[in-house]
Structures are given as structure tokens and as C-alpha cells.
Amino acid sequence: MLLVAAVVSFFLERHTDAFFILAVLLINAVIGTAQEYSAERNLESLRNLVRTYARVVREGESFEVDAEECVPGDIVLLEEGMKVPADLRLIETHALNVDESLLTGESAPVSKDASAVLKWNAALGDRVNMAFAGTIVTRGRGKGVVVATGIETELGRLAETLTDVESAKPPLTRRMEVFSGNIAKAVLIAVLLIIAIEVRRGMDPAQVFVQSVALAVSAIPEGLPVALTVVLAVAVNRMARRNVIVRRMVAVETLGSCDFIASDKTGTLTMNVLTARLVAIPGHGYMEVTGDGISPEGEIRTAHGRPTEREEHLIKRVVTAATLCNEAFFGMRNGRWVHHGDTVDVALLVMAHKVGVMQADVTAKHPMVAQIPFASERKFAATLNRVGERHQVFVKGAPEILIEMCDRMVTIDGDAPLERDAIERCAADMANNGYRVLAIADGVVESDEEFSDKQLRGLTFLALIGMIDPLRPEAEHAVARCRKAGIQVAMVTGDHPITALAIARELGLAQSMEEVVTGPELKKAEHIGDEAFDDLIRQARVFARVEPRQKLDIVQSLIRLGHTVAVTGDGANDAPAMRAAHVGVAMGMSGTDIAKESAELVITDDNFASIVAGVEEGRVAYSNVRKVIFLLVSTGAAEIVLFFLSLFAAVPLPLLAVQLLWLNLVTNGIQHIGLALEPAEGDEMRRPPRPHGEGIFNRIMVERILLSSIVMGGITFMLYRYLLSTGSSMDEARNSTMLLMVLFENLQVFNSRSELRSAFSLSPMRNPILVIGTLGAQLVHITAMYTPWLSGVLNIGPVSLEHWARLLALALTILVAMEAYKMVRRRVPSA
Structure with a gap:
């Protein structure tokens, strides 16, 4: 319209009017281009461009190559800290754990087993005999055959879906x-x-x-x-001051118009750091471990507050065992806390620091003589340490495995006969509340024969440790603000339904399993048709064991239901859904490049509360x-x-x-x-969202x-x-x-x-x-x-x-x- 007016004005020899209108259009283009270019430069500073290398075996020789040079049929060697260069069918595993949160959104590392035989339709997170491109080896070693590279990998398929996904038209564009x-x-x-x-x-x-x-x-x-x-x-500019980088200017208003936020759990609502939160000593109830994340700030509290002298003695015994039977590192380097190793082991070391038990001190005092490393088929790890003039064994692992090794258990009044039923009930209760449960035991070994699992008999059961990826401190308040503003929030994760529900309860998103929908349920509804699928989506507030493609299906269903949808995430598994939504919001610190490229907004502090601040500014x-x-x-x-x-x-x-x-x-x-x-005006977050169809x-x-x-x-x-x-x-x-x-x-x-x-x-x-x-x-x-x-x-x-x-x-x-x-x-x- 303005161009037509400019042309008419020019032909009527009203040159001032014509040039004024053209100047308006030029200024608009320059400001918009400059702003989006600035956002891209800010985003560029967040990227971590690191080349990936792989150790491969070819013609019997092992050497290092660029990951791009891997081809199907190559034998790839995996070890702790490596990024998996391609999709591998594992042929050997030795205590191999892999962080697959990039693909599945599940924070806990997956224990791999080359010998496992799976159903043909096993979910991505359950394929324990595979290692996928882009994931990280957190522990152990392994060997696998390259079965897919590039676009044929699970990560590549996610990238490919982005080219087929059409972004929803922003509300402001539609209204204008x-x-x-x-x-x-x-x-x-x-x-x-x-x-x-x-x-x-x-x-x-x-x-x-x-x-x-x-x-x-x-x-x-x-x-x-x-x-x-x-x-x-x-x-x-206001959003930038509140830790939100805007890559597409129109997304500002889109975020403000959204009435539904489909949020990734791991790294967005939670800290993506496994943390020990509960210590359960049989017959003595639960003790709370305060503090979150990789920080030694916190303490262990009993139901009545600070532990008594006897309780302190029991706690020290538990955390000492957890520290000695440990392959990770946690300590101060150059003025900051650093760590490496398995996330479970790191969580145990952080817990020990909170009660003053330092890894360097106890390992120096009780040096390790021998060990049995963790393996998925064993489900436990053990070390043999010299304690004074004798040898003592320290074991950690699955509760059902350690129960078989023990005939006694620790109590506040001293060691007592093992009460199997009480321990199993306690473990089940913790698991049902979303905790990952680990058992700790110790015992004396008198035999001089070579250390093996045959000697792990007659031990004393010490405690159950409940671990969880904790909520971000601000997440609960941010979700409550969304609710007050008329915005529905749903959690979409690859985690187990029980774990997801436990987090949802803390957030106030859901209270019962009726509000949880799983990936297999979505798959079943999809076969019936869009109407059945939409009915399932309409009532759900937690989506668990969801595969990447299903996240996209969930977003498309929400759009069909008339919602203006914002999707948050940090992994490649979130990218297709972010592209399809009205506005995609990526995490700047933990987010992958593919997630940031697919999003219109990037949160620099990975803080869900920043998203809510963005909604307010929108x-x-x-x-x-x-x-x-x-x-x-x-x-x-x-x-x-x-x-x-x-x-x-x-x-x-x-x-x-x-x-x-x-x-x-x-x-x-x-x-x-x-x-x-x-x-x-001050009441923006007390108003309901604009109706989807309102002009x-x-x-x-x-x-x-x-x-x-x-x-x-x-x-x-x-x-x-x-x-x-x-x-x-x-x-x-x-x-x-x-x-x-x-x-x-x-x-x-x-x-x-x-x-x-x-x-x-x-x-x-x-x-x-x-x-x-x-x-x-x-x-x-x-x-x-x-x-x-x-x-x-x-x-x-x-x-x-x-x-x-x-x-x-x-x-x-x-x-x-x-x-x-x-x-x-x-x-x-x-x-």
C-alpha cells in the first residue's frame, strides 16, 4: 500500500511525500535487518564449535580419524569422555554408560549391554545394545560397528525432519x-x-x-x-537485559501471545545434574540431603532437624563407603569446583563433601587394594580397601543385588539382622516417588584369595540413596506465574513416567498418573487417527518416554487444538518440535547448535523463569x-x-x-x-492470553x-x-x-x-x-x-x-x- 502511495505521489509531482514514504520503508528494513544480525552475532558467541574425532580399527590397526570419515563397517573404540561419532551396534561393553540426553532428554546415563536382545519396536531410550551419534560416553569402554553415518543416524534423521517441518505462522504476522x-x-x-x-x-x-x-x-x-x-x-533490548536473545523479531510478540508452553524437562525445568536427595537407613526413616547441583553447599538433615551424635556416626559410615567405592573425581581446581566421571559417582562425592568427608582424605587413609568395576550385567561395583590392619569391602549397586550379599543391616542401636521386607518396601517407595535408588553396603573380608564377587557375602546393609535430577530453584514459581497468566504448561520428556510425574508434582503440573501420557500410548492413538491423538493430548500435562518424532506430533496436535504454542528445549531431540511451534525457545548454555538454529529465542541462562520474563515482555x-x-x-x-x-x-x-x-x-x-x-502497565501477567483467533x-x-x-x-x-x-x-x-x-x-x-x-x-x-x-x-x-x-x-x-x-x-x-x-x-x- 505504501509503495503504491509513493508511486502515485511521485507521478503527481509530490516528490517530498514519495521520498518520505520510501524512507519509512527503508528505515523499517534497516532496523529489522540490523536487529536480527545483532541477535545472530550474540548467538554465535554461545556456540562451541568442537571437531569430533574417533578411534577406529581398520585392517587390524587402531588409529584416530575425523568423525566425518567414519563409514559403515568401521569398528569404533569407545572410552570415557568420548563423543560417539556415528550410530554403532555394540559388540563389546565393559561398564559402558552413555549420556543420551541429547536425543532422549533423559538425564541419567544409560548402561549399555552388547549382549542384550531387544524387541523390534524398542523405544530409542531402551536400545541398550546401540550407541548413537552425538551422545557422550560417561563411563567404561566399548566397541561397536558403524551402522549409520551422517543423515542416516538418529541425530541426522532429526536434522532431516527440520527441512520437512513447516513453522506455524506467528500470531502478529497473521493479525497484521x-x-x-x-x-x-x-x-x-x-x-x-x-x-x-x-x-x-x-x-x-x-x-x-x-x-x-x-x-x-x-x-x-x-x-x-x-x-x-x-x-x-x-x-x-528489554528481553536481552532479561537473558533472552531474540533471533527473529516477530517472535517477541509470539511468545507474549502463547497460551501453551510445552517444556523439555531435562536442563530446562531441572538442572540436568543428578543429585543425592534422600538417605534412608533401614528402620530409621529418611534423611534429607539439602543443596542442589555440583556444589558442596548443603547438609544432611533428619526428620527432627540436625542429626544426633549416633546419627552423625551412621551418616559418616555411609558416605565414607560411597566415597571409597567410587571412580569419579570432585574437587577444587583454580578456585572452582570441577568434576569428571559417572554422574552417580559424582553425586555421591558431592553428598560426602556436605558432611565433611573429602575424597582425598579417605582414600589416603584407606587405600584401595582391589576393585570390581561396575558392569550392567552385574549391577554393582565394589572396592577392597585397607582399613587399619584389616581389609574391608565397600559396595554400591542395585538394592535387589546388595540385599542378597547382606545378612545384617545397620541401625541406630548398632548392627542387627537384615530385614529384607523393610528394605524392599523403602526402595519401592523411593522409586515410586521418582528417585533413582542406589544401595550401599560394607563388610570385612578375611580371605587372602584374589578379590572377586564370591567374597561379597555376609555384608552389612548401610543405606539406600535416593537420587534425582532436581528442579531448578525458580521453576516452580515460574510455572505458577504462567498459570496465573492463563498459560498452560506441559512437560515433555524421554524420562520414565514415574520420574516425570515426581517432577511434575513438585512443579504443580500434575498429581496423578491419569495426567501422564507415554510414548507407547501416543503411538497407539496415532494409529487410530488424529481425533484420538488430539483427545489424548487435550488432557495430558506430562508426556513421558516420548521419542523425538512424537514431540513434533504433540506440538502439531496442540496447534490443531487451537493453541498458540511455545516449545522449550536444549537437545537435538527438541529441534523438530521447536521448528513446528509458533515459537521455539532454546537453552543457550546447555543447548546444542541444532536446537539453537531451530529456535527463534535463546535463553542465555537456561532459566525457565527467563522464558516467563520473555512472555511478559512479549x-x-x-x-x-x-x-x-x-x-x-x-x-x-x-x-x-x-x-x-x-x-x-x-x-x-x-x-x-x-x-x-x-x-x-x-x-x-x-x-x-x-x-x-x-x-x-504492571498487570500483563494477570491477564489471560489473547484468544488464538482474535484479530x-x-x-x-x-x-x-x-x-x-x-x-x-x-x-x-x-x-x-x-x-x-x-x-x-x-x-x-x-x-x-x-x-x-x-x-x-x-x-x-x-x-x-x-x-x-x-x-x-x-x-x-x-x-x-x-x-x-x-x-x-x-x-x-x-x-x-x-x-x-x-x-x-x-x-x-x-x-x-x-x-x-x-x-x-x-x-x-x-x-x-x-x-x-x-x-x-x-x-x-x-x-
Whole structure:
């Protein structure tokens, strides 16, 4: 529309207007491009570009090659710390654990077993005889045959799906398309009617055309593109201060419009760090381990608070055993805590530090003599250590395995006969609450024969350790804020349903298994059809054991159900779903490159609360867009009302073409930019999301535009008609009409600051740029009235102070009318 207006203005030799409109378009393009380029540069700083190498066996020799050079049939050797270079069918495993959170979202490493025989339809997270490209070996060694590389790997298939996934159209884009179409039709109809009526009355067609083009340019909100870009650019900068990088400017408003957030669990809602949270000593109840993450800050508390002296002795015995039977490292290096090794072992060392048991001290005091490393087929690990003059064994592993090794258990009153049922009940209770349960035992070994599992008999059962990937500290509050803002939150994870439900309970997302849907259930519903699938999605708040492709299906179902969907995640498994959603939100610290590339927003601190802050800024942005649109459309509509009333009354048109263009300049030249800078009103997160199908012109917007345009246009017409009827010249009548419209439209700026709040309740100092810009625009018009050459061009001139007062009194009626409307709307919202 603006390009057409520019071309018409150029051919009518109104070069200033043409170049002004083209400048508007150029400024819009430059600001948008610069902002998105800046976001890309910020994102570039977050990337960790590390080449992957692989150790392969070819023709009997082992050597290192670039992972890109691996081909099907290669034998690849795996060891702790390596990134798996391709999809491998494992042929040997030795205590091999692999972190597959990249693909599955499950935080706990997967124990691999080359000898396992699986069902043909085993879920990705259950394929323990495979190692997948991009995953990390956290423990042990292994050997596998390359069966897929590049795009044929599970990771590659995820990347390939991104090319087939069509992103949902952002709500702001959809609304602006409808808005632009409606404005174009309305202005075109109005202009054609004016041309038809004036030509029929005998007015010169060329003059009518010039006048009509001027009215069209004035009525078309040509300042909107720049204002819209400014609104989004301001929101982008505000989001950056709240740890959100915006890669696509329109995503700012999209996040604000979302009514459903499908969040990844691991690394987003939780810390992606296995943490020991409970210690259960048989017959003595639970002890809580405080503190989260890889930090030794915290303590172990009993049900009555600080442990007694006897309880402290038991705790020290448990954590000493966990520290000695341990292959990880946790300690201070260069002023910060560092760690490496299996995540379970690291969690045990962190727990030990919390009660003052240091790995270096106890291993020096009780040196290891021999060990049995952890293996998936054994489900336990053991070490033999010298304790004083004797040898003592320390064991950790699955509760059901260690129970068979023990005939006694520790109690607060000393060792006692083993109570198998009590231990099994305790372990089951912890597992049902989402904890990963590990058992600890110790015992004395008298035999001098070589250390083996045959000697692990007659041990003393010490404790059960409950581990979990804990919630981020701010996650629960952030989810509660979403609920208050009318945003539904669902958790999508590859974790076990029980683990997922335990986290969901803490977050307040779900309370029972009825609200949990699993991957196999989704697969079954998918075979039935979209309707059955959507019914399953509609009620669920936790999706567990979900495969990457199913995350995409969930998002597409939510969109079919009418939601505006935001998807958060950090792994490659989240990328297709993020691409398909209305807005994808990637984690900047833990997120993979493929996740960041698929997202419109990147959270630099991996904090779910930052997403909620982004929602708030997005709502502020959309609110400001509506404020700008209201100002531009209502003032343009008032001019059209004025012209139509003049046509129906058969009087000369009240403003010349040059006056219309000048009016457009001094009433919309800077004020709409000031509105784009409006700060938050404070209640954004207490409002419900905008309905999915609602356009820019909802009922309130239409009512406000109709009321204000009729008041401004109607009163201005009555003044114009009155002046003509009392003997004023045409130039004098147009001069007063022009001045009244300037006053009306500048006062309308303050009505635009809020849809329902009184203009008098909003301090001018909240937005000094708006106040200064509006007063400055009024001053520009006054200057033009007193500048001879400019007043001559515009056919305007000075007026008396008394006349000024009368016009100002008339202009204040717009404030009275809109304040009355807001009062009624506040008292009767459904009116």
C-alpha cells in the first residue's frame, strides 16, 4: 500500500511525500535487518564449535580419524569422555554408560549391554545394545560397528525432519495481514466514494484525485511499520537485559501471545545434574540431603532437624563407603569446583563433601587394594580397601543385588539382622516417588584369595540413596506465574513416567498418573487417527518416554487444538518440535547448535523463569502495538468522518491536500514512536492470553475507534459548519478546523496509553519521550502558523487567545468521552 502511495505521489509531482514514504520503508528494513544480525552475532558467541574425532580399527590397526570419515563397517573404540561419532551396534561393553540426553532428554546415563536382545519396536531410550551419534560416553569402554553415518543416524534423521517441518505462522504476522487487508479495503472504499461524489458535483477530477490521494495517505497508518519495528526492537533490548536473545523479531510478540508452553524437562525445568536427595537407613526413616547441583553447599538433615551424635556416626559410615567405592573425581581446581566421571559417582562425592568427608582424605587413609568395576550385567561395583590392619569391602549397586550379599543391616542401636521386607518396601517407595535408588553396603573380608564377587557375602546393609535430577530453584514459581497468566504448561520428556510425574508434582503440573501420557500410548492413538491423538493430548500435562518424532506430533496436535504454542528445549531431540511451534525457545548454555538454529529465542541462562520474563515482555510489546494502531487508525478515521459529513452536508471539503499531509506529520510524526516506548502497565501477567483467533480489531478496539473518531470528526465538522454559517471565510474556517484536529489528535495520544486505565492514572514521567514529542509536535504547528512562508503554503495563520481557549475546550471533549467509556468498561467488562 505504501509503495503504491509513493508511486502515485511521485507521478503527481509530490516528490517530498514519495521520498518520505520510501524512507519509512527503508528505515523499517534497516532496523529489522540490523536487529536480527545483532541477535545472530550474540548467538554465535554461545556456540562451541568442537571437531569430533574417533578411534577406529581398520585392517587390524587402531588409529584416530575425523568423525566425518567414519563409514559403515568401521569398528569404533569407545572410552570415557568420548563423543560417539556415528550410530554403532555394540559388540563389546565393559561398564559402558552413555549420556543420551541429547536425543532422549533423559538425564541419567544409560548402561549399555552388547549382549542384550531387544524387541523390534524398542523405544530409542531402551536400545541398550546401540550407541548413537552425538551422545557422550560417561563411563567404561566399548566397541561397536558403524551402522549409520551422517543423515542416516538418529541425530541426522532429526536434522532431516527440520527441512520437512513447516513453522506455524506467528500470531502478529497473521493479525497484521488481516489488519492490512481491512485497512486497504476501508480506505479504498472511502476514497472512491469521495471521488465519485465530488466529480458528480462538478469538481475538477485532477483536484479531486490529488485531494483523495492526500486523504488516503493521511488515513493509511504509514507510520505503523516503523512503529511496529521500534516496538519489537525495544522489546528485543528489554528481553536481552532479561537473558533472552531474540533471533527473529516477530517472535517477541509470539511468545507474549502463547497460551501453551510445552517444556523439555531435562536442563530446562531441572538442572540436568543428578543429585543425592534422600538417605534412608533401614528402620530409621529418611534423611534429607539439602543443596542442589555440583556444589558442596548443603547438609544432611533428619526428620527432627540436625542429626544426633549416633546419627552423625551412621551418616559418616555411609558416605565414607560411597566415597571409597567410587571412580569419579570432585574437587577444587583454580578456585572452582570441577568434576569428571559417572554422574552417580559424582553425586555421591558431592553428598560426602556436605558432611565433611573429602575424597582425598579417605582414600589416603584407606587405600584401595582391589576393585570390581561396575558392569550392567552385574549391577554393582565394589572396592577392597585397607582399613587399619584389616581389609574391608565397600559396595554400591542395585538394592535387589546388595540385599542378597547382606545378612545384617545397620541401625541406630548398632548392627542387627537384615530385614529384607523393610528394605524392599523403602526402595519401592523411593522409586515410586521418582528417585533413582542406589544401595550401599560394607563388610570385612578375611580371605587372602584374589578379590572377586564370591567374597561379597555376609555384608552389612548401610543405606539406600535416593537420587534425582532436581528442579531448578525458580521453576516452580515460574510455572505458577504462567498459570496465573492463563498459560498452560506441559512437560515433555524421554524420562520414565514415574520420574516425570515426581517432577511434575513438585512443579504443580500434575498429581496423578491419569495426567501422564507415554510414548507407547501416543503411538497407539496415532494409529487410530488424529481425533484420538488430539483427545489424548487435550488432557495430558506430562508426556513421558516420548521419542523425538512424537514431540513434533504433540506440538502439531496442540496447534490443531487451537493453541498458540511455545516449545522449550536444549537437545537435538527438541529441534523438530521447536521448528513446528509458533515459537521455539532454546537453552543457550546447555543447548546444542541444532536446537539453537531451530529456535527463534535463546535463553542465555537456561532459566525457565527467563522464558516467563520473555512472555511478559512479549505481552508488553503486543499491547504497545495495539496502542500505536489505535492512535493511527482512530485519528485517520476521524479525518474520514470529517470528510464524509462534509460531503453529506454538501459543503466544500474542510481540508486541502497539503493540510491533510501536514496534519498527518504533526499528529503522527513522532507520537506513535513515543507510544512504542511505553513501559509495562504492571498487570500483563494477570491477564489471560489473547484468544488464538482474535484479530487486532477486537470488540474493545472497534468500540474505542468508533467512539473517538465520531467525537473528533463530528465536533470538528460542527465547528467547520458553524464558522461557514457565521460568515467566516473558507481559509479561516479551514485554519480553525486544522488547529482543532491537531489539538484533538495530540490529546488522543494520552487516551492511547491504556485500553482501560484512566489517562490521569498514568504519570507523564513514565514516558517522557511521548510527552516531549507530543508537545513538540504541537509547537511545530504553532510555529508554522506564525511563519509567513510556511503559513502561506498551508493556508493557515495565527488565532486569538480567546479562540485558542474555545478550541482547546472543544478538544478536551475527547478526553471526557474516552474516560467515560473506560469507566463503564471497568465496571461492566462484558458491556
